[in-house]
Amino acid sequence: MNSVSIPNKLNALLKGNNVQVQLSVPQLAEKVLNRKEGSLTSTGAVCATTGKYTGRSPKDKYIVEEASTKDKVDWGSVNQPISEEVFSNLYEKVLNYLQDKDEVFVFKGFAGADKKHRLPIQVINEYAWHNLFAHQMFIRPTDEELLDHHAEFTVISAPNFKADPAVDGTASETFIIVSFERRTVLIGGTEYAGEIKKSIFSVMNYLLPQNGILPMHCSSNVGLEGDVALFFGLSGTGKTTLSADPNRRLIGDDEHGWSPNGVFNIEGGCYAKCINLTREKEPQIFDAIRFGSVLENVVINSESRVADYDDNTLTENTRAAYPLQAIDNIVDPSIAGHPNTIVFLTADAFGVLPPIAKLSKEQAMYHFLSGYTSKLAGTERGITSPQATFSTCFGSPFLPLPATEYAEMLGKKIDEHNAKVFLVNTGWTGGEYGVGNRMKLPYTRAMIQSALEGELNNVETVKDEIFGLNIPLHVPGVPDEVLQPNKTWADQSAYEAKAKELASKFRENFKKFANVPAEIEEKGGPVA
Structure with a gap:
C-alpha cells in the first residue's frame, strides 16, 4: 500500500454511516450501557473491565522505522522498530475491520493546553467506553474550535482485532504501533485504555523537543503567588498525594511540557x-x-x-x-509560568537516602537520568527484599529519543530559570524496609513546603559522604536527627554497607549512558 492510499482509506472510514463523531458524555455513557460494555456505579461513573490485559504491553509496542525516524529514535527494547510494510498491512486490515462494525466512535480534541504548542488529534474507537475515556483524558475543543479542527495525529484502537504474529509480523496478538510519517497510532488486541493515553504521550515526547519544548512525566501545581512546582516520581513515591495541596492549584497530574513561555499540561484529565x-x-x-x-x-x-x-x-x-474540571482547585486553562522548584520523589526502601537534599544542576541531571525508586518485598512474585528500580527520566517507556537529549534540555532550563531542585525520599528511615519505618507524611509535607517557599535556598547543609548530596541541617517542622540517614540507624556499619550497596547500583545503572558529559557522572553521582 502506498502512502497516498492511507489517508484515503481513513477518509472512507470516517465518512461511513456507522461512525459517531464527538458524542457528548451522556450519549457515550448511554452507548456504554446499551452495548453492555460496562456498568453504572452508585456515583454515576461507568465501570469497564479489560480482560486479559490490565496494564500496558511494552513488549508489543513499536515505532515504524522510516526515513525521518531512522536516525533520531533511540532504538532498543523500549523503542522496537517495525517495518513500514508491517504497519501498512495491519493498518488496512484494521480499517477494513472497523468499516464492518455497527458503530465506530470518534473524538476530536487536543494534546497540549498551550494553544501555541498543542497537537490536534482524533481518536477512533471500537468501544464507546474507550471514546468516553479519550473524551475525559484529552483536551476537549470548544464548538468554535471543533469547526476548524484538523487532526494532525490519529489514534485508531480496535481491541477485538487480534494480529496473527506468523502473518502480521508482530510478537503477539497485541500491537501498539506509532508511525510518525503517517501521523498514526495503531492499537489492537488489548482493551487497556491506558495504551491510548500513553501513545499520545510518546508522540509528544518525540515532537515537542523538536520545537525546544521539554516533555515531562510529572505532576505540577502553582502557589498563591504564582510560583510553579514540578513533582517527578515513579509509582509509590507519593507524587499524586504530595502534589495535591489545598493551598496550591493543580496544573496537571501526569504529563507536561516546559516551553519558552512556561509549563503547560499535555492532558485534559x-x-x-x-x-x-x-x-x-x-x-x-x-x-x-x-x-x-x-x-x-x-x-x-x-x-x-x-x-x-x-x-x-x-x-x-x-x-x-x-x-480536570472534576477537581475544584485547578488552573484552567492548565498553563503556568516557569518552574521555581523541581522535586524528584523516591521511595528508598534501603533507608539510606536523605529525606531531602538540595541538588546542583549536575546532580539534578544525574538523578533525572537515573529515575530511582525501590520495589518492595511482596509486591511481585520472587521479590523477597527491596530492589532498586531505575526508570530513565522517570518515564523510560515513553521516550522515543535518547534520554540524554531530555536531560540536556532539563539542565539548560534549570540554568535559564534558576530553578531549585530537591531530591525527596518518601521511603524508609532508621533502617531498610522491614527494620526501619516509612518516613512520616507530615515530615515530608513540611520539607516540601519549606522547599516551595524558598526556606531551604540558603540554609546550612552537610554533605553526605557516600552519595555526595547536600542535606539541610534544619527544616522547620522536622526533627534535626531525621534529616541525616546515618544518624537514624542504630547500627552504623550496617548503614554504611547498605548505602554503599545502593551507591554501586546507581553507578552500575549509569553505565548505560554512553554520551553523558563526564562532569554529570563525576559531580552528580555517588562518590566512588
Whole structure:
C-alpha cells in the first residue's frame, strides 16, 4: 500500500454511516450501557473491565522505522522498530475491520493546553467506553474550535482485532504501533485504555523537543503567588498525594511540557490509580469519580453498584479517568509560568537516602537520568527484599529519543530559570524496609513546603559522604536527627554497607549512558 492510499482509506472510514463523531458524555455513557460494555456505579461513573490485559504491553509496542525516524529514535527494547510494510498491512486490515462494525466512535480534541504548542488529534474507537475515556483524558475543543479542527495525529484502537504474529509480523496478538510519517497510532488486541493515553504521550515526547519544548512525566501545581512546582516520581513515591495541596492549584497530574513561555499540561484529565482509595486519603480523586468518569477493572457490588476499591481481584492496577474540571482547585486553562522548584520523589526502601537534599544542576541531571525508586518485598512474585528500580527520566517507556537529549534540555532550563531542585525520599528511615519505618507524611509535607517557599535556598547543609548530596541541617517542622540517614540507624556499619550497596547500583545503572558529559557522572553521582 502506498502512502497516498492511507489517508484515503481513513477518509472512507470516517465518512461511513456507522461512525459517531464527538458524542457528548451522556450519549457515550448511554452507548456504554446499551452495548453492555460496562456498568453504572452508585456515583454515576461507568465501570469497564479489560480482560486479559490490565496494564500496558511494552513488549508489543513499536515505532515504524522510516526515513525521518531512522536516525533520531533511540532504538532498543523500549523503542522496537517495525517495518513500514508491517504497519501498512495491519493498518488496512484494521480499517477494513472497523468499516464492518455497527458503530465506530470518534473524538476530536487536543494534546497540549498551550494553544501555541498543542497537537490536534482524533481518536477512533471500537468501544464507546474507550471514546468516553479519550473524551475525559484529552483536551476537549470548544464548538468554535471543533469547526476548524484538523487532526494532525490519529489514534485508531480496535481491541477485538487480534494480529496473527506468523502473518502480521508482530510478537503477539497485541500491537501498539506509532508511525510518525503517517501521523498514526495503531492499537489492537488489548482493551487497556491506558495504551491510548500513553501513545499520545510518546508522540509528544518525540515532537515537542523538536520545537525546544521539554516533555515531562510529572505532576505540577502553582502557589498563591504564582510560583510553579514540578513533582517527578515513579509509582509509590507519593507524587499524586504530595502534589495535591489545598493551598496550591493543580496544573496537571501526569504529563507536561516546559516551553519558552512556561509549563503547560499535555492532558485534559487524570488517570488515577484507585486501589485502596478512600475519601480520607485522597478526597480529590474520590469525589471526582462521578457521572462521566470511567472506572477500569474496579470490582463493583452487583446489587448496590458501590465500588470496592480494596478489591484487587482483577488487578492492583485499578484506575479512574476523569476530567480536570472534576477537581475544584485547578488552573484552567492548565498553563503556568516557569518552574521555581523541581522535586524528584523516591521511595528508598534501603533507608539510606536523605529525606531531602538540595541538588546542583549536575546532580539534578544525574538523578533525572537515573529515575530511582525501590520495589518492595511482596509486591511481585520472587521479590523477597527491596530492589532498586531505575526508570530513565522517570518515564523510560515513553521516550522515543535518547534520554540524554531530555536531560540536556532539563539542565539548560534549570540554568535559564534558576530553578531549585530537591531530591525527596518518601521511603524508609532508621533502617531498610522491614527494620526501619516509612518516613512520616507530615515530615515530608513540611520539607516540601519549606522547599516551595524558598526556606531551604540558603540554609546550612552537610554533605553526605557516600552519595555526595547536600542535606539541610534544619527544616522547620522536622526533627534535626531525621534529616541525616546515618544518624537514624542504630547500627552504623550496617548503614554504611547498605548505602554503599545502593551507591554501586546507581553507578552500575549509569553505565548505560554512553554520551553523558563526564562532569554529570563525576559531580552528580555517588562518590566512588
